[in-house]
Amino acid sequence: MFSGSIPALATPFRDETFDEDAYRRFIEWQIESGSSGLVPCGTTGESATLDNDEHHRVIAVCAEVAAGRVPVIAGAGSNDTQTALWHAKEAQIAGADALLLVAPYYNRPSQEGLLAHFSYLAERTELPIMLYNVPGRTVTDILPETVVELHRRFPEKILSIKDASGDLSRVVTQRMGAGPDFCQISGDDPLALAGYALGQKGCVSVTANVAPKLCADFHKAAGEGDFATARELNERLYPLHKAMFADASPAPAKYALSKLHDWFAPDVRLPIAPCSDAAKKVVDKAMELAGL
Incomplete structure (x- = not known):
């Protein structure tokens, strides 16, 4: 379930509302292009500005x-444990295959608090769990020893982690502690190639929103150990990886998608601002280099 190119799907808006028709077309395009899983309501999906019904x-x-x-790994995290549990249960009712649970943000819980939070959710939900560690956004950092302990407590429930800490040494530490069956996924497109060498199995990707086939081909090559092809594709994609953060995400990704598809508007929600002219130039150049 957790492998390959897994886009953290952007949520299309039009006239300040969820554009369901565009989202349906977007998902079809992603699947047809070879994406191996889908993450709705992740960071790139602007989950922080969706109301609960949305x-x-x-x-x-x-x-x-x-x-x-393909499996649907639903973003269900929250800085409130009870809200995360509600999202998780609603995700299961909706037909999701797994949960993506981000570290609680703003509260700054201790490692003991993180153990209690994720244990509480694992005990009360039925779907497999992918932890999501992104300390640059949450401030809270799920340390490797906490990851290993959570997998030890719930070996058939807490099966994976999306790591966006930028610290590749954690892949080795967590592999040695949790074993090779614990599925580690990159949360940083530019580090995905190196991650494969250390034991990661794929990436929950921003870039795959815009270049799903290229990303799928890259992950297929890397997963099969064809690093010559993977390096070639990585270098073609690398400027695009960087361009996706030329402005506050997901504004660059949505701008790029609006260039590719007339049915995908570049609209974002405040406090995210539309893609700046300077960032648009960076995205344009990266798309050209990628052959999009």
Whole structure:
């Protein structure tokens, strides 16, 4: 379930509302292009600015359109444990295959608090769990010893981690502690190639929103150990990886998608601002280099 190119799907908006028709077309395009899984309501999906009804509807539409062809790993995290549990249960009802649970943000819980939070959710939910560590956004850092302990406590429930800490040494530490069956996924497109050498199995990707086939081909090559092809594709994609953060994400990704598809608007929600002219130039150049 957790491998290969897994886009953290951007959520299309039009006239300040969720554009369900565009989302359905977007998911079909992703599956047709070879994406191996889908993450609705992640960071790139602007989950922080979706209201609860929208959050659950986005997951439901994703699961309906995917229809079992690829796994749907639904963003269900929160800085409130009870809200995370509610999102998790709604995701299961909607047809999601797994949960992506981010570290609680703003509260700054201790490692003991993180153990209690994720244990509480694992005990009360049925779907497999992918932890999500992104300390640059949450401030809270799920340390490797906490990851290993959570997998030890729930070996058939807490099966994976999306790591966006930027610290590749953790892949080795967590592999040695949790074993090779614990599935480690990159949360940083530019580090995905190195991650494969250390034991990661794929990436929950921003760039795959814009270049799903290229990303799928890259991950296929890397996963099969064809590093010559993987390096070639990585260098073609690398400027695009960087361009996706030329402005506050997901504004650059949405701008790029609006260039590729007339049915995908570049609209973002405040406090994210539209892609700046300077960032647009960076994205344009990166798309040209990638052959998009």
